[in-house]
Amino acid sequence: xxxxxxxxxxxxxxxxxxxxxxxxxxxxxxxxxxxxxxxxxxxxxxxxxxxxxxxxxxxxxxxxxxxxxxxxxxxxxxxxxxxxxxxxxxxxxxxxxxxxxxxxxxxxxxxxxxxxxxxxxxxxxxxxxxxxxxxxxxxxxxxxxxxxxxxxxxxxxxxxxxxxxxxxxxxxxxxxxxxxxxxxxxxxxxxxxxxxxxxxxxxxxxxxxxxxxxxxxxxxxxxxxxxxxxxxxxxxxxxxxxxxxxxxxxxxxxxxxxxxxxxxxxxxxxxxxxxxxxxxxxxxxxxxxxxxxxxxxxxxxxxxxxxxxxxxxxxxxxxxxxxxxxxxxxxxxxxxx
Amino acid sequence: xxxxxxxxxxxxxxxxxxxxxxxxxxxxxxxxxxxxxxxxxxxxxxxxxxxxxxxxxxxxxxxxxxxxxxxxxxxxxxxxxxxxxxxxxxxxxxxxxxxxxxxxxxxxxxxxxxxxxxxxxxxxxxxxxxxxxxxxxxxxxxxxxxxxxxxxxxxxxxxxxxxxxxxxxxxxxxxxxxxxxxxxxxxxxxxxxxxxxxxxxxxxxxxxxxxxxxxxxxxxxxxxxxxxxxxxxxxxxxxxxxxxxxxxxxxxxxxxxxxxxxxxxxxxxxxxxxxxxxxxxxxxxxxxxxxxxxxxxxxxxxxxxxxxxxxxxxxxxxxxxxxxxxxxxxxxxxxxxxxxxxxxxxxxxxxxxxxxxxxxxxxxxxxxxxxxxxxxxxxxxxxxxxxxxxxxxxxxxxxxxxxxxxxxxxxxxxxxxxxxxxxxxxxxxxxxxxxxxxxxxxxxxxxxxxxxxxxxxxxxxxxxxxxxxxxxxxxxxxxxxxxxxxxxxxxxxxxxxxxxxxxxxxxxxxxxxxxxxxxxxxxxxxxxxxxxxxxxxxxxxxxxxxxxxxxxxxxxxxxxxxxxxxxxxxxxxxxxxxxxxxxxxxxxxxxxxxxxxxxxxxxxxxxxxxxxxxxxxxxxxxxxxxxxxxxxxxxx
Numbered sequence: 001x002x003x004x005x006x007x008x009x010x011x012x013x014x015x016x017x018x019x020x021x022x023x024x025x026x027x028x029x030x031x032x033x034x035x036x037x038x039x040x041x042x043x044x045x046x047x048x049x050x051x052x053x054x055x056x057x058x059x060x061x062x063x064x065x066x067x068x069x070x071x072x073x074x075x076x077x078x079x080x081x082x083x084x085x086x087x088x089x090x091x092x093x094x095x096x097x098x099x100x101x102x103x104x105x106x107x108x109x110x111x112x113x114x115x116x117x118x119x120x121x122x123x124x125x126x127x128x129x130x131x132x133x134x135x136x137x138x139x140x141x142x143x144x145x146x147x148x149x150x151x152x153x154x155x156x157x158x159x160x161x162x163x164x165x166x167x168x169x170x171x172x173x174x175x176x177x178x179x180x181x182x183x184x185x186x187x188x189x190x191x192x193x194x195x196x197x198x199x200x201x202x203x204x205x206x207x208x209x210x211x212x213x214x215x216x217x218x219x220x221x222x223x224x225x226x227x228x229x230x231x232x233x234x235x236x237x238x239x240x241x242x243x244x245x246x247x248x249x250x251x252x253x254x255x256x257x258x259x260x261x262x263x264x265x266x267x268x269x270x271x272x273x274x275x276x277x278x279x280x281x282x283x284x285x286x287x288x289x290x291x292x293x294x295x296x297x298x299x300x301x302x303x304x305x306x307x308x309x310x311x312x313x314x315x316x317x318x319x320x321x322x323x324x325x326x327x328x329x330x331x332x333x334x335x336x337x
Numbered sequence: 338x339x340x341x342x343x344x345x346x347x348x349x350x351x352x353x354x355x356x357x358x359x360x361x362x363x364x365x366x367x368x369x370x371x372x373x374x375x376x377x378x379x380x381x382x383x384x385x386x387x388x389x390x391x392x393x394x395x396x397x398x399x400x401x402x403x404x405x406x407x408x409x410x411x412x413x414x415x416x417x418x419x420x421x422x423x424x425x426x427x428x429x430x431x432x433x434x435x436x437x438x439x440x441x442x443x444x445x446x447x448x449x450x451x452x453x454x455x456x457x458x459x460x461x462x463x464x465x466x467x468x469x470x471x472x473x474x475x476x477x478x479x480x481x482x483x484x485x486x487x488x489x490x491x492x493x494x495x496x497x498x499x500x501x502x503x504x505x506x507x508x509x510x511x512x513x514x515x516x517x518x519x520x521x522x523x524x525x526x527x528x529x530x531x532x533x534x535x536x537x538x539x540x541x542x543x544x545x546x547x548x549x550x551x552x553x554x555x556x557x558x559x560x561x562x563x564x565x566x567x568x569x570x571x572x573x574x575x576x577x578x579x580x581x582x583x584x585x586x587x588x589x590x591x592x593x594x595x596x597x598x599x600x601x602x603x604x605x606x607x608x609x610x611x612x613x614x615x616x617x618x619x620x621x622x623x624x625x626x627x628x629x630x631x632x633x634x635x636x637x638x639x640x641x642x643x644x645x646x647x648x649x650x651x652x653x654x655x656x657x658x659x660x661x662x663x664x665x666x667x668x669x670x671x672x673x674x675x676x677x678x679x680x681x682x683x684x685x686x687x688x689x690x691x692x693x694x695x696x697x698x699x700x701x702x703x704x705x706x707x708x709x710x711x712x713x714x715x716x717x718x719x720x721x722x723x724x725x726x727x728x729x730x731x732x733x734x735x736x737x738x739x740x741x742x743x744x745x746x747x748x749x750x751x752x753x754x755x756x757x758x759x760x761x762x763x764x765x766x767x768x769x770x771x772x773x774x775x776x777x778x779x780x781x782x783x784x785x786x787x788x789x790x791x792x793x794x795x796x797x798x799x800x801x802x803x804x805x806x807x808x809x810x811x812x813x814x815x816x817x818x819x820x821x822x823x824x825x826x827x828x829x830x831x832x833x834x835x836x837x838x839x840x841x842x843x844x845x846x847x848x849x850x851x852x853x854x855x856x857x858x859x860x861x862x863x864x865x866x867x868x869x870x871x872x873x874x875x876x877x878x879x880x881x882x883x884x885x886x887x888x889x890x891x892x893x894x895x896x897x898x899x900x901x902x903x904x905x906x907x908x909x910x911x912x913x914x915x916x917x918x919x920x921x922x923x924x925x926x927x928x929x930x931x932x933x934x935x936x937x938x939x940x941x942x943x944x945x946x947x948x949x950x951x952x953x954x955x956x957x958x959x960x961x962x963x964x965x966x967x968x969x970x971x972x973x
Contacts, residue, residue, distance in 0.1 A: 026802035026814060028733040042730040043800075050720035053684075057716045060691050065709060068630070069699045079891065080697050085636035085689075093688040094681060101677045104727060109670045111729040116666040133505070168500040169596060171661060171736060175802040179732020182661045184597060185499050186590035189663045202814075206661075206736040206804040208493045210500060211420035214807035311420030 026202035028175045032222075033194045035178030038111055045107060049100050119192050124158035127151060131163065131170035131183040133209055134216040134313055135277045135290060145235040146265075148277035149290045150219045154228035155195050163189045171207035174220050180206050195222035200286070211312030217290040238280045239337040240267035250332025253325055257318060264336060276315060282336040289313075299330040341924065341936065377911035379463035380871060384470050385449030386767065391474050392442035398481060399433035400834065402426045407791075407827040410820050413812035423808035424491040425510065429484075431494030432514065435610065436521060437477040439752050443617040444473075444528060446759045447556045449767055451532065453862035453869060454550045456541025456878045456885075461534035463909040464951075469528035471919030476521025479926045483513035487930075490514035493806060495607070496577070498588030498599045503581055509930050515578045516926035522567055522574070523922075529563035532556055541861075542900040543880035547641070550860045550884075551634060554641050555620030558648040559613045565652065566609035573602035582932060597662060604655035612651035614748065616644060618755020619686060622708045625758050626690050628856050629705035630697030633884055636689040643682035643689075650679045660728050661735045669728045676726035683719055687712060702856070703777030707758035710785050711750060718746025721796070736806075739799025745792045757784075757837075764844075765851030769868045773848065776840040784833030791826025794819035859887035864897050872906045875963040905960040912956070918947040 031037045129151075130137040139146040153159045163172060165183035172191060173180035181191035195201065205216035223231060242248045251267070259269050261276035277289075285294050289310055292298040303326055306315040321329065353363055367373050378384060406426050409418045418426065452460055460466050483489040487509040492501035501511045536549070536557045549557070577599070579585035586592025588599045627634045634640060656664065656672035690712060699705065721743040725731050734740055765771045798819040803810055810816045854863040864886045865873060876899035882888045889897055925940025 028800050028802065036733075039729045039733050042727050043724070043733065046724040046727045046730055050724055053720055054713075054716055057687060057691070058713055060688075060695075061709075061712055064691055064694045065699065068694055068697050069701060074698050077698075080631050082633045083635060083692075083696065084633065085639065086692075089688070089692065090636050090639050090685065094685055097681050097684045101680060101723070104723070105674055105677055108673055108727045108729065109666075112670050112673070113666045115729055115732075168505050169497055173736075173804070175733065179729065180661050180735060181663055181732075184662060186594075186596060187663075202802065204802070204804050208424070208497070208500065208806045210505060211424060211491075213424070214804075214809050 025200060026175045026204070028179075031176055031178070032199065032201065033177045033196050035115060035193050036176060038115065039179055042107060042111060046104055049104055053097075053100070115192075117192075118190075119158040119160050121160075124160045124192070125154065126160045126162060127153070129161050129163040129172060129183070131165045131167075131172070131205070131209075132275075133167050134205070134212040134310060136172075136203075136216070136218045137166075137278065140232065143232050143236065145232060146278055147235065147280065149217075149287070150221055150285055152221045152223060152228060152231050153195060154225045155198055155222045156225070158192050158194050161191050161193065163191070168209045169207050170205045170209050170216065172203065173206040174201050174203040176201045177220065182207055195220070198222050198224055198227075212310045215289075215291050215310050217287075219286060219290075221286075234337070235281060238264075238266045240264050240280065242332055242335060244331070244335075246328050247332045247335050249325075250328040250330070250335075253321070253329045254332055257321070257329075261315070267336075279333065280336065283334045284337060294334075296327075296330045296334055299333060300326045303329065373913075374911065376916050377467075377913045379459075379467045379909050379911055381448050381452050381460045381463065381466060382767070382869065382871075384466050385445045385447075387470055388441050388445035388448060388473075389767075391477065392438050392445060395433050395437040395477055395481070396442070399430050399438055400831070402430040402433070404827060404831060406430060407824040409808060410810070411824040412821070413810050413817060415809060419808050421488075421491055424493070424806070425484075425489035427806055428491050428493050428496075428514075429481075429489045432480065432490070432518070433477075434748075435494065435614070436518060437473070437480070439614045439748065439756070440525065441473055442756050443559075443614070443752070446552075446621065446756070446763060447532060447559075447617065448528075450759075450763060450862055451553050451556050452535065452539070453766075453865065453873060454553045454860050455536060455539060455544050456861050456874060456880060457535065457539035458873050458877075458906065459909065460531050461538055462531045464912055464915065465527050465531050467912065468915035468918060469524040469531065471915045472524030472527070472922060473521045475919040475923035476517045476519070476524065476926070479520060479923055479930075480513050480517030482927075483510055483517075487513075495603055496599075497603075498577070498580070498594070498596045499590060501577065501581075501599075502589055504589070504591075511577075512581055512930040515574050515581065516929055519571065519574045519578070520919075520922045520926050522571055525563055526567045526571075529560040529567070532560040533564065536560075541874075541878050541880050544885070547638070548880060548883045548885065551623030551637075551640055551644075552617070552620035552860075555616040555623075555644055558644050559616045562609045562613040562616070562648050562651060566606050566613065569602050570606035573599060573606065576602075578929070582929060597659075600659055600662065601655070604658045605652070608655040608658065609648075609651045611744070611748070612647055614752045615755075616648065618711075618752045618759075619644065621755045621759040621762070622690060622711060624860065625704050625708045625762050626693050627884075628762075628858050629700045629702060629708070630694045631700075631857070632693055632697040633859070633887075634689070635693040635695075636685075637883060639685055640689055643685045646682045647679060650675060650682070654679065657726055657731070660731045666728075673726050673728050677723055680719065680723050687716060687719075702761070703772070703774055703781055704758045704762040704856075706778065706781045707754045707761065710781070711754045711758070714746060714750030714754065714785075714788060718743060718750050722747065734799060736804055737799030738795040738803045738805055741805045742792045742795035742799065745788075745795075749788050749792070757781075762856065763862075765855045766862055766867050766869070768845070769851055770844050770848030771851045771855055772844045773840050776836055776843065780833045780836035780840060782833075783829050783836060787826045787828070787830030787833055789826070790829060791823050794822045798823075854886075859884040861885050861897070864889075870964065872908065872961055872963055875906075875965045876903055877901050903963065903965055906963055907958055908961050909958045910956055912951075914947050914951050914954075918944050921947065 029040065031040050126141055128139040128141060135149055137148050138151040161172065163181065163183045165185045170183045171180045172183060174193065177193040177195055181189050183189060199222055201220040203218040203220055205213055209216060242251045255269060259271050259273055261273040263272035263274060263278045265280045288294050288298055288302050291309060292302060302309060303318045305317050306313055307317065375383065405418055409415050409423060490510040490513055492506050492511055496511065496514055499505055536553060576587040580587050580589060586594040588594045588596055590596060623634055623640060654672055654676045656668060657676045660669050725734055725743060761772055761777055798816055801815050803816055851867040853866050861878060878897040879900040889895060921940045921943030925937050928936025928940055
């Protein structure tokens with residue numbers, strides 16, 4: 001009881017830790033599109049008001065704690081005055097928070113309604129999103145093109161993501177473009193996002209969806225409009241024909257082992273599996289299964305032991321294939337354009 | 338079934354051997370043992386202590402789970418605990434902390450303190466009090482046994498369908514969640530009914546509603562919230578149970594069910610749940626701050642009003658957990674406003690506490706340190722709550738570490754610090770010894786620093802794009818420092834808790850004996866000895882105003898005015914029925930977890946037999962002679 005505990009120095013903690021903010025391509029604090037920007041404005045506004053509140057409370061608090069703590073000899077002074085309350089003060093600290101909340105509520109509501117506007121179909125592009133445990137399917141209904149885990153969009157244009165879930169609730173989240181939207185099984189949900197600059201934006205599943213929820217990543221790749229049109233054109237006529245002997249062997253193995261779940265458009269297969277990610281133009285993907293850099297070594301590792309990389313996913317291990325067969329299969333996959 | 342019978346027989350054998358062989362006097366010996374007296378007790382003070390012990394046990398379990406989680410997240414791409422096991426850890430950490438730690442430890446304080454504060458001899462239904470406790474224990478044990486038998490639930494503490502249905506969580510894990518929470522939920526409901534009846538009916542003469550101590554008021558409102566919030570949970574859990582065990586399709590989209598309905602039901606319960614956790618903590622601070630500031634509570638009436646208002650508004654905000662479901666801008670806006678509105682009564686409380694301290698003479702005992710530490714920590718958690726109500730911004734915050742930071746700030750900064758303040762404050766009353774202040778302060782500073790280190794960086798992790806409930810994160814995305822600091826904070830908190838444990842052990846052996854009123858308290862519990870006699874008050878006191886005990890000390894002669902002459906005291910008899918009923922529920926729950934109709938039915942039969950026995954049992958209790966009457970020629 002002799003030494004006083006300095007309560008004020010705790011306030012330095014926030015300052016020390018504020019240095020944790022850093023720049024990456026998946027930060028809500030570094031938005032690359034109008035939706036993310038309007039959301040960031042509200043984040044700043046609410047943070048501003050709330051920091052003010054914390055500072056006011058902390059100031060009174062520090063004053064009270066320092067000024068009114070018991071000092072030796074205080075016992076003789078008798079009992080402090082027993083104050084019942086003060087109407088004026090109580091009205092004051094009811095009214096001021098109400099005012100602050102109104103300042104916050106008005107832009108909140110107006111932005112909520114603005115963000116919910118459906119885009120004009122003429123000025124937007126529609127992308128269907130289907131969530132699976134633990135990967136993403138994307139379809140471009142206007143262009144009859146589909147892909148998985150990496151969605152390409154044009155810059156400067158509203159993208160109308162229309163979503164469905166195949167199994168459990170997932171959530172579609174690209175922090176640098178804007179907030180998230182759940183994919184509810186049995187419902188159709190939508191979110192409208194737009195990218196202002198070409199680039200790669202990381203996306204994640206944000207609703208617990210099972211063992212590999214943490215690894216259900218995807219990428220949004222924004223192109224200039226011309227580049228985007230070229231990408232769509234290449235997707236409509238994918239180059240899926242094997243050119244070497246080894247690749248032809250790979251295609252045969254693919255037909256034996258993979259085609260039940262995975263589709264390769266234009267590959268001349270009789271079936272197009274839809275329970276696993278589509279693999280058309282696989283060589284152009286930046287990552288395997290949304291998590292590994294796309295190269296032949298990683299691809300073979302993945303084929304041998306998918307559960308080791310993404311626990312609980314539905315793909316069985318293909319460790320019964322020989323090294324040569326795995327080589328052929330990966331050469332074939334890496335030849336798909 | 339066979340296993341159960343074998344276990345039962347083994348237990349009987351062991352009981353017989355350990356108590357000196359099986360013979361005619363076996364039952365008699367058992368009934369005189371200490372263990373038996375604790376199992377059958379209906380004394381609100383002993384039940385309070387039991388709540389404290391079991392809550393403490395589950396706190397250790399859930400705390401360990403938190404440590405494992407933080408060790409996994411200490412460095413990027415860690416492979417310590419991944420996938421499903423990690424999901425089991427987060428699910429069990431959340432479920433255990435909320436259902437088996439926070440509320441029961443608050444129940445411990447309520448049970449012990451509320452009857453004393455209102456000048457009563459016990460709660461209104463001592464039998465139900467015991468039943469509520471044993472149901473909570475059996476539900477909690479059932480839930481935690483999942484670790485050993487078949488795997489823990491892994492669909493998050495929110496247990497969203499369809500992930501929680503058989504198709505996507507095929508093991509028994511979620512069955513444990515459903516049945517464990519169902520059983521302990523019945524216990525919680527029973528206890529809430531008991532508290533409400535007690536506070537309405539058993540107040541001492543003169544203890545009007547507006548003279549109730551704030552802790553009793555918050556207990557009252559909390560119990561009312563439980564009465565309205567737990568039935569939706571019960572209904573939801575039943576539907577989930579039918580979906581999983583009997584093949585119903587309430588939430589299965591394949592069968593025409595609706596997943597969003599579970600989210601609504603869960604949060605209609607779930608949001609009031611967090612308010613019923615924070616209000617008793619508010620109550621504790623409203624006792625601790627005036628006592629150690631030597632001032633009456635500033636704005637008593639508005640404090641009471643704020644508590645009632647928070648309890649009421651708590652039912653109108655559940656949708657803010659579901660802004661990302663896509664229910665439309667109208668619904669989202671309405672719930673944004675109602676959520677923001679709660680900040681107003683909460684703000685009133687904060688300022689009233691500050692102005693209680695203003696002009697007072699603040700003694701920084703450990704309990705007061707927790708109360709003082711609470712104010713700033715809780716405000717930091719509260720303001721992020723308002724930020725989360727800002728719908729467009731919430732679309733970014735939702736399901737990220739920002740939310741994790743927010744609710745740990747309010748639940749640890751509010752509820753847990755409230756629990757700890759109450760713990761240090763009322764420990765002398767409960768156990769007759771004062772906890773060591775030096776150890777208490779060391780423990781506080783470790784714990785307090787730990788909270789801020791662990792959870793402050795998580796705000797930024799969330800904003801930088803780290804979703805919650807992920808078992809790993811990538812390197813070079815700006816997540817390393819925050820996660821490392823956060824883990825270090827968790828270790829500091831652990832050290833704080835370990836010091837607290839040591840303090841408890843040390844105090845029980847060598848602690849300073851407490852007199853009746855070690856803190857110069859203001860409310861009635863400080864008028865009786867520490868620990869109080871089994872009948873609490875030899876004579877029911879007459880209450881003459883707010884802060885009844887303070888009033889008698891300052892304006893009276895320092896003694897409570899009696900409201901009745903000295904006489905024999907009517908006490909409830911102990912009963913073993915609640916314990917056996919809880920065992921019946923446990924067996925039944927265990928049976929249903931494994932789809933065994935027979936075992937499930939058997940357990941329920943045990944429950945019904947006990948209810949039958951109870952219904953036709955004539956039990957008028959017994960009469961006790963208070964110490965004050967002994968030696969005056971009055972026999973019981």
